[in-house]
Amino acid sequence: MKHTEIRPLDDISYVINNGRNPKVLQRCRTLKEYSQFVSTVRERAENEPLTDLVMKEILEQCIAENILAEFLKKYGTEVISMLFEQLTEEEAREISKQDGFEIGRKEGRAEGKIEVLFDLLGELGEISHDLRLRIVAQRDLTVLGSWIKLAAKAGSIEDFEKEIS
Numbered sequence: 001m002k003h004t005e006i007r008p009l010d011d012i013s014y015v016i017n018n019g020r021n022p023k024v025l026q027r028c029r030t031l032k033e034y035s036q037f038v039s040t041v042r043e044r045a046e047n048e049p050l051t052d053l054v055m056k057e058i059l060e061q062c063i064a065e066n067i068l069a070e071f072l073k074k075y076g077t078e079v080i081s082m083l084f085e086q087l088t089e090e091e092a093r094e095i096s097k098q099d100g101f102e103i104g105r106k107e108g109r110a111e112g113k114i115e116v117l118f119d120l121l122g123e124l125g126e127i128s129h130d131l132r133l134r135i136v137a138q139r140d141l142t143v144l145g146s147w148i149k150l151a152a153k154a155g156s157i158e159d160f161e162k163e164i165s
Helices: 022-027 029-047 052-064 069-085 089-122 129-137 141-153 157-164
Strands: none
Touching: 022 029, 029 052, 052 069, 089 129, 089 141, 129 157, 141 157
């Protein structure tokens, strides 16, 4: 009988993000699949909020791709619950910050389109106070875009006002 020397374990950490430390991941299929699962969750989180529906789609995708398939079939509901519970206060602040940035970007695009409208209409004459208020109140980027096209084609401010009424 061969005896293996038992040595004290050192506190060693490995980064197992998908693609990192391939030797470690090759030795342990479960660890590799866990790394793939986490990578899938992170990729989706970068592009959209992780709602219940999105998490269910991730589970279905991983099961279909045989990533932790048996475990996820058995414990998928618990995995979703755990992931939502693990949302830390810091992550919540980051999500809130990102939402704020998105709102700010949208507002900035609207302001830019409004400025273009004022420039185009200013070339046609004096913009009335009421028309200025109506334009500034509009925040729908699609509407503002169509108004820019109308302003570019309009022969006068009155023509533009008739078109948007």
